[in-house]
Amino acid sequence: MSVFIGLLSSFLMALGLFFAFASVVGLIRFPDVYTRVHAGTKALSGGAMLILIGVAVRAPSWQGTVKSVLIALFFLATNPLASHAISRACYRHGIAPYGTVLDEYGEAMEDRT
């Protein structure tokens, strides 16, 4: 049983590590702020979730499990808010999205002013 738990948590953590690595690569390679926020939000939150679940599976006491599940929940609740705040501030600051096909946000803002 403990071998199984160890294998499961190692697998989850390795997968999370891969996603975290991919998100860093995305942060470097993506062309503009908005696409980089995509990498930083989604790939990173998936990676962190998997690592935290792996920790929760392996934790020696119930306190550790509960705490890492709580951290995962807070992560999920706050990460989209942070990405929204960053991308919105960048847009209002006048940083144009790179190579866009369609920009209905800009049109809506022009309509209002």
Place this chain on the structure above:
Amino acid sequence: MSFFKAGALWCSLMVLWISLTGRLDFGFLAVGIAVSTAVFRLVWRTFSPRHEGGRLESPRIGFARLMAFLCFVPCFLWDLLKATWEVSLLALAPKVDLHSGIIRVNSDVPDKSSLVFLANLITLTPGTLTLDADMSRHDLFVHVLDLRGLGTEAVRSDISDLEARIGRLFS
């Protein structure tokens, strides 16, 4: 605010305290009771129904909602994994070729709290990120990572699927 809801709020604060401290001694529990009561006094207004702008009546907690929630969580985790996988593939692809765009999506969720919930979910599902929300018109501005691959209509129908799921959760 009903007596039942107040009790539920206080008990969940207490559960949070116990899980954060991880101790069940008498001293720790006494401090927890004091802290929970203080926090409860500070935040209960936020949880009680408001009559200006917000929703008019608070949602009821029933068996159907519990089942909807239990079905919702695995769906959501699966979506999150899929989103992570797709962004990772795009990041590690030999050539970064993105055609991103911002589209405007009108949602007809009933109240502000489920609109915020919807915006958060859109951020965590594949290829999309909520840039801004127009609260008065219930419009969401969604940044799509690869618009050429997905297509505007596909994104819209994904979002209305999410909306239907949230509707089952909140209504």
